[in-house]
Amino acid sequence: MKKNMIILETRDLKYAYPDRTMALDGIDIEIEKGKRIAFVGPNGSGKSTLFLLLNGTLKPRQGEVLFQGRPIKYDAKSLREVRRQIGIVFQNSDDQLFAPTVYHDVAFGPVNLGFPEEKVERCVNHTLKYFGLTELRDKPPHHLSGGQKKKVAIAGVFAMEPEVIILDEPLSNLDPAGASEIVELLNELKHFGKTIIISTHDVDLASRWADVVYVLNGGKVYNTGHPSRIFSDRILMENTKLKLPTIVETFREFEARGIADGHTPMTLLDLVDSVEGPYIGVRCAVADCDIPEGQQVGLFMREGTIVAVPYTQQEAAGLALCDAGAGDEVLIEDVRGSLTSGTGRIHVVRIPRVIEGGSMNVDIGDLQALVDGATFDRVGAMGTSAKVTAAKAGIHPDFEVDVIQSAMLLALRGLDCLVLASGGMAELVKQRVDERNSNGCRNIQCSIEKI
Amino acid sequence: MNNLLDDYALASPLRHSNNWLKLTVVAVGILGGVSAASPVTPLFIAACMGFAAVFLAKVPVKFYLKLIALPLGFAATGSVVILFFFGTGYEIASIDTLGYHLAIRSQGLNMAALVIARTLSGMCCMFFLALSTPMVELFSVLKSSRVPDVFIELSMLIYRYIFVLLEVAVSIKFAQTVRLGYKDFLTSLHSTGMLAGTLFIRSWEQGERLYIAMDSRCYDGKLAMFSSKKPVKAFELVLTSLYVISIIAISFSTKNMSIV
Numbered sequence A: 001m002k003k004n005m006i007i008l009e010t011r012d013l014k015y016a017y018p019d020r021t022m023a024l025d026g027i028d029i030e031i032e033k034g035k036r037i038a039f040v041g042p043n044g045s046g047k048s049t050l051f052l053l054l055n056g057t058l059k060p061r062q063g064e065v066l067f068q069g070r071p072i073k074y075d076a077k078s079l080r081e082v083r084r085q086i087g088i089v090f091q092n093s094d095d096q097l098f099a100p101t102v103y104h105d106v107a108f109g110p111v112n113l114g115f116p117e118e119k120v121e122r123c124v125n126h127t128l129k130y131f132g133l134t135e136l137r138d139k140p141p142h143h144l145s146g147g148q149k150k151k152v153a154i155a156g157v158f159a160m161e162p163e164v165i166i167l168d169e170p171l172s173n174l175d176p177a178g179a180s181e182i183v184e185l186l187n188e189l190k191h192f193g194k195t196i197i198i199s200t201h202d203v204d205l206a207s208r209w210a211d212v213v214y215v216l217n218g219g220k221v222y223n224t225g226h227p228s229r230i231f232s233d234r235i236l237m238e239n240t241k242l243k244l245p246t247i248v249e250t251f252r253e254f255e256a257r258g259i260a261d262g263h264t265p266m267t268l269l270d271l272v273d274s275v276e277g278p279y280i281g282v283r284c285a286v287a288d289c290d291i292p293e294g295q296q297v298g299l300f301m302r303e304g305t306i307v308a309v310p311y312t313q314q315e316a317a318g319l320a321l322c323d324a325g326a327g328d329e330v331l332i333e334d335v336r337g338s339l340t341s342g343t344g345r346i347h348v349v350r351i352p353r354v355i356e357g358g359s360m361n362v363d364i365g366d367l368q369a370l371v372d373g374a375t376f377d378r379v380g381a382m383g384t385s386a387k388v389t390a391a392k393a394g395i396h397p398d399f400e401v402d403v404i405q406s407a408m409l410l411a412l413r414g415l416d417c418l419v420l421a422s423g424g425m426a427e428l429v430k431q432r433v434d435e436r437n438s439n440g441c442r443n444i445q446c447s448i449e450k451i
Numbered sequence B: 001m002n003n004l005l006d007d008y009a010l011a012s013p014l015r016h017s018n019n020w021l022k023l024t025v026v027a028v029g030i031l032g033g034v035s036a037a038s039p040v041t042p043l044f045i046a047a048c049m050g051f052a053a054v055f056l057a058k059v060p061v062k063f064y065l066k067l068i069a070l071p072l073g074f075a076a077t078g079s080v081v082i083l084f085f086f087g088t089g090y091e092i093a094s095i096d097t098l099g100y101h102l103a104i105r106s107q108g109l110n111m112a113a114l115v116i117a118r119t120l121s122g123m124c125c126m127f128f129l130a131l132s133t134p135m136v137e138l139f140s141v142l143k144s145s146r147v148p149d150v151f152i153e154l155s156m157l158i159y160r161y162i163f164v165l166l167e168v169a170v171s172i173k174f175a176q177t178v179r180l181g182y183k184d185f186l187t188s189l190h191s192t193g194m195l196a197g198t199l200f201i202r203s204w205e206q207g208e209r210l211y212i213a214m215d216s217r218c219y220d221g222k223l224a225m226f227s228s229k230k231p232v233k234a235f236e237l238v239l240t241s242l243y244v245i246s247i248i249a250i251s252f253s254t255k256n257m258s259i260v
Helices: A046-056 A077-084 A102-112 A116-131 A146-158 A176-191 A205-207 A234-239 A246-256 A266-273 A364-373 A384-392 A405-412 A425-438 B004-011 B017-034 B040-056 B061-085 B108-130 B134-143 B147-176 B185-216 B234-253
Strands: A005-016 A022-032 A034-041 A062-067 A088-089 A164-168 A197-202 A210-218 A218-226 A283-287 A294-300 A305-310 A316-320 A329-337 A345-349 A376-383 A415-423 A445-450 B090-097 B099-106
Touching: A005 A046, A022 A046, A022 A210, A022 A218, A022 B185, A034 A205, A046 A088, A046 A164, A046 A197, A046 A405, A088 A146, A088 A445, A102 A116, A102 A146, A116 A146, A146 A164, A146 A176, A146 B040, A176 A197, A176 A205, A176 A425, A197 A205, A197 A234, A197 B090, A205 A246, A218 A234, A246 A266, A266 A405, A283 A294, A294 A329, A345 A384, A345 A425, A364 A384, A364 A415, A376 A384, A376 A405, A384 A415, A405 A415, A405 A425, A415 A425, A425 A445, B017 B040, B017 B108, B017 B234, B040 B061, B040 B108, B040 B234, B061 B108, B090 B234, B099 B108, B147 B185
Parallel strands: A034 A197, A034 A210, A088 A164, A164 A197, A283 A305, A345 A415, A345 A445, A376 A415
Antiparallel strands: A005 A022, A005 A062, A210 A218, A283 A329, A294 A305, A294 A316, A316 A329, B090 B099
16 A cells, blocks of 8 residues: 555544543544545444544544645645545535525535636536536525435535545435435546545445445444455444444355355345355246256256256256246256356447536437347446436436446346446446456456447 | 425526516516505506516416415505594595494595505515515625625525524424424413424524534635626516506506595
């Protein structure tokens, strides 16, 4: 770990509330640039206090906060610079949205940074467009839904172009659709090289989203590391009143029954991988014709499901456990061989980012022809400009959340996926698929096309 | 919370018309109405404003009538008093009750009609403004008329947090109601007191959080205030001139007119 990569760190940070309870009792953290950090811990563990110390709102009783290697100074001028660089999004959006309209609120930061009027306008319009909020620009905050308020709050911070964005409980009080939209947004921001810090009680979110997890308890850093290390430690979780992520719990139960092994999975894809392959000797398939009990059958993937036919040199084979008619489900035991031959492919189409003109620079006709011409089973969209472009072309994406993982899961079931991805996200998809392929997992084909 | 005047103003197509034009229309209306000697001018103004609110600002007629009915009710009760107890002139009608002689005299009748007409015109003007110009627009008017920033910013923040605190108040009240906080008069008094107290503390805390939030975004004594340029359209200008000229003309020609 190179020292100059660390953007934010604290040394022996101590802070006490006026009633002398220690809120933070010697916190040492080192946050690398461009990483996604999650702070987890029970209520009252000091997460919010730590955040207010990180951007200089509170002054520590002891210790120091270092931004880009230099200790924060607490005079007005230095604080302004720190706050510009370290944006903070509060848990309750109403605390943060104080201007009469969305436009005014997003403009608040840039105006106070002293930008000239034209620059403010350009900056705000771009931010609104990027966050998909242009339609709401003249609305007052009390006419917005919870998810929209949260988006505006993030946009208001983003407009100041900070290096680090801190979000206190970004998903609290949001419905699942709103929550996944915010998660996607955070991933997109990470792609811009921003360092993103969140606090959350949601271990499922922290485990699949974060690069580094800090567990806070009683004002101290209880533990830190990659989520797969933190969340596989049952004792650590119990001591800090946190629960294990659902995926980890599921894996534990599978492991105990001997149908999964390997590293503790953090994502659905990891979990699927851990139960793939030789561990399952019994499979459920759909019979393609009448199959009597005890017959040897060949297995292959068709349209995402396993199909059983009388054995003729298929790569995977087994014995039918029961009688089945055509179209019935049938249990197959003694499954041998591999079902990989049916792995689908992922075709990524790179859509220009909002900055590059977004959907305006896409030939919608070409895109429609591509979708109509090729035989894709599912279409996914990733990033703001890709979603807008899809809507323009009359394409209804089947998946917009966790796109890379969803595409790989579908490909493993033998389905071909088309992924529309904004800008650099296209390369990210390929990179992630290649990473997976090089780990010796079942190979997935992935290709990129620019449009 | 659905019937706030500001919500109608935000949705109104007139929201994007020039603010000064709207203010001129309203100012002329109010002055014209108040200075008129006969009820004709105020009634004409009220009709114009009503028309503008319903057809140009697209306010639902039913809602508008309800809105007007409220101040009109007050004016009507006031006028009854004026009708019976004011003025000289010949008697138009009279009632004898319980030994009292109550008479409606000509001047009293004229005065009562004028009061009602003026109230109506004034209210119609104010409602037109309220229904076509959201607070946000008024803030930029204040800004361009060189009102000190401090006042504008304070009113912007107050305006914004009215809604936040209103929501808090509604939910506290609901929480009290479901636990029988308003079952009889005494309990209601007690609950209302608690509501007010809690609301005070909440707004105090809200203020502190607001301060931190503003500080975190580099607050430097500047809230964004842009009056987006809204050119006056020719059609609007013609309509306004017609309106002003008609008011002046009617005012002069009906100067000595009275109903009796």
